Amino acid sequence: MFDLIIRDATLPDGRTGIDIAVSGGTIAAIEPGIAAEAGEEISATGRLVSPPFIDPHFHMDATLSLGIPRMNVSGTLLEGIALWGELRPIATKEEMVERALRYCDLAVTQGLLFIRSHVDTSDPRLVTAEALLEVQERVKPYIDLQLVAFPQDGYYRAKDGVASLNRALDMGVGIVGGIPHFERTMEDGKASVEALCRIAADRGLPVDIHCDETDDPLSRHIETLAAETIRFGLEGRVAGSHLTSMHSMDNYYVSKLIPLMAEARINVISNPLINIMLQGRHDTYPKRRGLTRVRELMEAGLNVCFGHDCVMDPWYSMGSGDMLEVAHMAVHVAQMAGIEDKRKIFDAVTVNSAKTLGLEGYGLEKGCKADFVILQAADPIEALRLKPTRLAVIKAGKVISRTAPKIGELFLDGRPASVDPGRDHVPKT
Numbered sequence: 001m002f003d004l005i006i007r008d009a010t011l012p013d014g015r016t017g018i019d020i021a022v023s024g025g026t027i028a029a030i031e032p033g034i035a036a037e038a039g040e041e042i043s044a045t046g047r048l049v050s051p052p053f054i055d056p057h058f059h060m061d062a063t064l065s066l067g068i069p070r071m072n073v074s075g076t077l078l079e080g081i082a083l084w085g086e087l088r089p090i091a092t093k094e095e096m097v098e099r100a101l102r103y104c105d106l107a108v109t110q111g112l113l114f115i116r117s118h119v120d121t122s123d124p125r126l127v128t129a130e131a132l133l134e135v136q137e138r139v140k141p142y143i144d145l146q147l148v149a150f151p152q153d154g155y156y157r158a159k160d161g162v163a164s165l166n167r168a169l170d171m172g173v174g175i176v177g178g179i180p181h182f183e184r185t186m187e188d189g190k191a192s193v194e195a196l197c198r199i200a201a202d203r204g205l206p207v208d209i210h211c212d213e214t215d216d217p218l219s220r221h222i223e224t225l226a227a228e229t230i231r232f233g234l235e236g237r238v239a240g241s242h243l244t245s246m247h248s249m250d251n252y253y254v255s256k257l258i259p260l261m262a263e264a265r266i267n268v269i270s271n272p273l274i275n276i277m278l279q280g281r282h283d284t285y286p287k288r289r290g291l292t293r294v295r296e297l298m299e300a301g302l303n304v305c306f307g308h309d310c311v312m313d314p315w316y317s318m319g320s321g322d323m324l325e326v327a328h329m330a331v332h333v334a335q336m337a338g339i340e341d342k343r344k345i346f347d348a349v350t351v352n353s354a355k356t357l358g359l360e361g362y363g364l365e366k367g368c369k370a371d372f373v374i375l376q377a378a379d380p381i382e383a384l385r386l387k388p389t390r391l392a393v394i395k396a397g398k399v400i401s402r403t404a405p406k407i408g409e410l411f412l413d414g415r416p417a418s419v420d421p422g423r424d425h426v427p428k429t
């Protein structure tokens with residue numbers, strides 16, 4: 001007798017007709033035709049059952065603040081940073097917690113159950129850290145929230161930047177962040193990466209740096225980050241976020257850089273929605289895309305994942321908390337449209353991100369945590385195309401969100417779902 005059995009699932013790796021039995025919050029069996037009973041049964045009716053989506057790069061302190069105190073008129077990264085500088089001093093802990101919790105509710109309905117959020121440590125009052133540490137605790141039953149101490153205004157450039165970041169870590173923020181390309185000089189940026197890696201080594205923490213988020217082909221902070229990672233023995237524990245300058249770098253230099261990154265086992269976090277929106281703004285035509293070299297990095301064996309970065313905040317007025325929207329943009333901007341390409345893109349918002357976040361027990365195997373999502377799609381390829389309804393979201397073996405199916409979408413067989421009632425109903429319970 002199991003707590004829950006999901007019947008007739010298609011898994012992301014292509015297995016079909018699979019039953020998933022849950023006991024005590026973990027997957028007790030995952031195979032075709034489990035002959036047993038359960039407290040609750042749900043038929044997936046042949047649809048895709050995926051492990052939960054993961055967002056490895058987000059800014060929860062700024063989310064859903066669109067229009068406060070004003071809109072970003074130019075829509076540029078630099079005006080976004082300036083606007084956040086206007087909002088930050090007037091934001092209270094209470095309203096920040098309220099916005100973040102509202103976002104987490106949205107995330108759950110999207111099957112997004114793991115989020116790594118940066119926490120701006122530039123304001124020494126650290127209202128941001130207080131708020132998000134409270135949110136981290138409150139959402140624990142349904143969302144695993146990791147926090148990065150992030151010196152938005154520069155570790156060295158901001159007044160009290162060094163002390164504030166260290167104080168946020170003392171408060172319990174668990175990952176060391178940075179923004180070397182925003183320091184006053186390239187030398188300051190390099191020094192900040194060295195200092196931040198040293199802090200991480202001393203404290204035994206992971207590192208996640210906003211790195212080279214520029215169109216400058218000569219920005220070199222990822223090289224420093226990889227070298228310092230090796231010097232401090234932090235291999236596998238360091239993430240380079242954005243890396244947009246790699247788009248514009250000289251090809252010969254990149255042929256030397258990527259093997260260095262692989263040696264350091266850097267986790268690459270690209271943010272396709274934000275990068276395509278904010279990069280290349282100084283270009284006329286031709287206009288650069290500004291996304292890092294996703295295909296080349298994957299082919300070199302690096303772990304590449306995708307983040308949402310922003311939803312309705314000073315930098316980005318759009319977004320929906322849907323990692324399939326992020327992945328959909330990645331397919332286009334990275335021009336990864338082949339069948340195997342798309343499978344790799346789906347991995348980049350699930351298993352690759354799990355590796356970056358160091359998650360244990362993630363996945364659809366016996367013994368893994370019973371966290372998964374039933375989608376109104378046949379397989380990962382269709383999920384990328386449709387960004388479909390998350391029919392049921394399951395956490396630790398319990399259904400925490402249900403959404404009615406959409407009618408009228410074109411499924412892979414070319415027929416509208418509404419004329420195929422066998423595939424178009426809320427999962428049976």
Ligand code: FE2
Pocket residue numbers: 057058059118210309
């Ligand atoms: Fe970011």
